[in-house]
Every structure is written in structure tokens, then in C-alpha cells.
Amino acid sequence: MGKKCFLTAITILMSLQNRIINHFSDSIQAQQDATSTLSEVIEFASLRLVSALLNDKKIITCGNGRSAICAQLLSSAMLNQFERSRPALPAIALNADAATITAIASTGHFDDVFAKQLRALGQSGDVLVTYTDDDHAPNVAKAVIAAHSKDISVIALTGKEGGMITSLLSERDLEIRVPSHSYVHIQEVHIVITHCLCDLIDHQLFDV
Incomplete structure (x- = not known):
């Protein structure tokens, strides 16, 4: 390898490492920003769930795409355990049943995939925990509306300006809005918040 090629390879490696460092730094900053603004509402949310x-x-959860993983993370930790063994706690992730979701979407509309399940499974006093990282989530919005019709309070994990979900929340609901405009960092902070709640x-x- 010539000197020029060697220097080019070193430059590329440094550039890649700088990108890695920037990802970690931006993620840490997003979490620090969330810590300073969201600690109290996370505490209130935990009290509501308890x-x-x-x-x-x-606890009923839902979300789309990568947010669906956050929803399943919460329900899985409730049904099994978080860090230590303890009795199972009742939770349902509405996005986890692919057969039901595709059936509702194929015979009706994808916007109804969470709301239809919630109307069947939800009971007064349950809590719906929603996850959204952008402004456009009509199926989650319909789930919020269905929750209100069943006397189910909502804890909404959002980002950016909150989008359509924020406008639907009532006074008894809670919004945990991550102060970031990056989809990736919103989801990263949503995972940390979920771990805090657990x-x-x-x-x-x-x-424990």
C-alpha cells in the first residue's frame, strides 16, 4: 500500500470514528436534556401505572415501527421481569399480534388496528401507554380516542412538538415529550424512559 493510500485509509477511519463519537455525544445530550425536563412527569406516570x-x-401499550419495539419492551418487562424476578404484571402490547393487526387492516382500515383491539380488551381504569416519534400516527390517535371512550387514561410518549397525539390528550392524561427533533434520539430516550418506568x-x- 502506497503512502497516499495509507493516508486515505487513515482519514476514512478517523471520519468513521468521529461519526461514532458524534452519535454517542448526541444521544447523551438528548438524554441529559430529557433528564432536566421530564423527571417529574416520569415520576407521575409511574404513580399512575402503579x-x-x-x-x-x-397496562396496554402500542406504537408503530421502531416505537412498537418500545411498546413491547414495556409489556415484556411487565409480564416477565425487568431486572429481578418478581410476580408477573398484566400488560398487553396491541402491536404484537401480527395476525390480528393484518386481519383488521385487510377487512377495515389500518388506522383501526389499535382502537378495535382496545375497545374489545380495554376496561375502565386501565392505562394506555402510547409511543410516537413523529407527528403522523393516525392509528395511535384513534387508540387514544378509544381509550377515552372506555374511561382509560393515557400516558403518551412523544417527541418534537407532540403532533396529533398532543391535541387529543385530556387533562387526566400525561404526555412525556422528549425535547428532540431526531427520530433516533427520541426513540433512544423513549427506551430509557421505559426502563425508568419499569x-x-x-x-x-x-x-426492589
Whole structure:
């Protein structure tokens, strides 16, 4: 390898490493910004979820795409465990059943894939936890409307300006809006918030 090719390779490697460093730095900054603005509302959200569970109600979650993974992360931690073994807690991820989602979408409309399930499975006193990272989520919006019709309160994890979900929330609902305009960093912070909620639930219910 000639000197010129060697220097070019070194430059490319440094450029790639700088991109990696920038990803970590931007993610850390997004989490620090969220810490300073969202700690109190995350605490309130955990109290809402614990109250529902203590009253034999359940947590219902939903989201699209990568946000669906966040929703399943919460339901999985409730049904199994977060960090330590403890009794299972009732939770349903409405985006987890591919057969049901595709059936509703094929015979009706994709906007109804969460709302139709919620109307069948939701009960007064349950809590709906929604995840959105952009302004356009009509199926999540319909789930919020369905939740209100069933006397189900909503905890909405959002980003940017909150979008259509924010405009639908009532006074009893909670919004945890990540102060970022990056889809990726919003989702990263949503995962950290989900972990916080899981930890706070375990701590309050099982003192772990």
C-alpha cells in the first residue's frame, strides 16, 4: 500500500470514528436534556401505572415501527421481569399480534388496528401507554380516542412538538415529550424512559 493510500485509509477511519463519537455525544445530550425536563412527569406516570396495577387493572401499550419495539419492551418487562424476578404484571402490547393487526387492516382500515383491539380488551381504569416519534400516527390517535371512550387514561410518549397525539390528550392524561427533533434520539430516550418506568414500578410494588 502506497503512502497516499495509507493516508486515505487513515482519514476514512478517523471520519468513521468521529461519526461514532458524534452519535454517542448526541444521544447523551438528548438524554441529559430529557433528564432536566421530564423527571417529574416520569415520576407521575409511574404513580399512575402503579395505582392501576394495585387496583387489578392492566397496562396496554402500542406504537408503530421502531416505537412498537418500545411498546413491547414495556409489556415484556411487565409480564416477565425487568431486572429481578418478581410476580408477573398484566400488560398487553396491541402491536404484537401480527395476525390480528393484518386481519383488521385487510377487512377495515389500518388506522383501526389499535382502537378495535382496545375497545374489545380495554376496561375502565386501565392505562394506555402510547409511543410516537413523529407527528403522523393516525392509528395511535384513534387508540387514544378509544381509550377515552372506555374511561382509560393515557400516558403518551412523544417527541418534537407532540403532533396529533398532543391535541387529543385530556387533562387526566400525561404526555412525556422528549425535547428532540431526531427520530433516533427520541426513540433512544423513549427506551430509557421505559426502563425508568419499569424500575419505578418494581421499586414501588416490590421494594426492589
